Amino acid sequence: MENKYWVPAIERADAVLRLIAEHPGGLRLIDLSRQTDINKSSMFSLLNTLEKLNWIRRDKDDTFRLGSALGSIAGGYFKSNDLISSFHQEASQTKVKLGETIQLAELIGSEVLYLAKEEYPGPVRLTSEPGMRLPAHSTALGKVLLADLPDERIAELFATEPFRSSTPNTISDRRSLARELNRVRELGYGEDLEEAVQGFHCIAAPIVRQGKVVSAVSCSMLKHHWEAKRSFVLTELRMLASRLSAP
Template identity: 55%
Template sequence: MDKKYWVPALEKANDVLLVISGQPSKLKLIDLSKQLGINKSSMFSILNTMEQLEWVVREAQGTYSLGSKLGFIGNAFFKQFSLIERFRKEAAITKHTIQETIQLASLDRHEVLYLAKEEMPSPVRLASEPGMKLPAHVTALGKALLAELEVSAIESLFPLEELSPCPTPYTLKNRSDLIVQLELSRTEGVAYDLQEAVMGFCCVAAPVRDMQGKVVAAISCSMFQHEWEQKKELAQKEICALAARLSQSSV
């Protein structure tokens, strides 16, 4: 494991959490200090910080147990898998209405990570598969996910004005145009890819939100460019409806 950018304090906090999780409400500060070989002063600082962050709870007898914030994080971790299962169930119906493949993805910095796909038979198969990543600025999924971010966050993810890569002549070439398009996507609640990722294909995407209203994923459907004018209104309507159902089921 490359530890060039390793943060020892985080490693110690992780060790403390693992020990507490194995023996909840049984260990005091002195017990944790001895068991992990961390001096009492450092252990006090670690525990005090984690208590303030609600990672741990100090009980009346001075022992420690895991805090509510870890429960929230753990619940969010498992929800991403239940979202995939719900997507498969719901999208299996929607894909027959649109007669097009539907995809689910999340944002991984400046890229989209494909999580699941409900595919319709087609002479041309979409190259994107679960586990693959593509640049967010070239896809409708990516734009739907980026649209919720502040401009400062977009500038951090795309530090240069010139965007790269640009796989087709229709791909956005600079960050300023991307920001304008994201503002429009935020207002309309949908995002588009008009032959920007792959020549000959158009796509519409909508965001999926959690119970706090935060965007946690996006769904899309893609189709041949020659079908776009005929089916784009139906596709937008069904994708937005599917995104709303998946968001509601996250409550």
């Protein structure tokens, strides 16, 4: 990005933090240096600064993980987001009606960022949590959010084929993705049939504010519940999305 006010040091710190976030098991200095192309001397100084600020922590095995300061910052963001607050209030009732977990997400580039989750207690628990990212093309949430973008932007985001696959059912090429997004635009909702996680189906509906899709809500369920619950879930999910959308 060309900008005379751009601060390269912050860009490097951002790259390091994002990389550590993608590896919960931790990464060593040499791993971070190799994957970011930042030399070891600069990486040492960067990690030392981030550690002193509690943005990261160093474990006994000399691996680095995210630190407590980021948790506080994230907590402040979630508390200040009125959509997240409204989601918890509204979705807490919807999850009881459906007997399923409800999630909220937004689009960040070619990925969905999970913002909030209202979990229904059950024998099987979804692994996705607020703060996690997943490829947009493999999720119902992502399809709904991508469907609001112009074709030119979709082409930019998915320039490289094949796409990353989570299961054998994941869409892996632009032509298939274009067909699926056209279907989402026609129907007004998106589906994921074992494309993100095997054994699970998911349905998602858009949240529209000021004429633009800003986020989406979804409901995931075990595959064998799909036929019996799909219609009811879709109705309730659309009602939830409507309540969360601005008038």
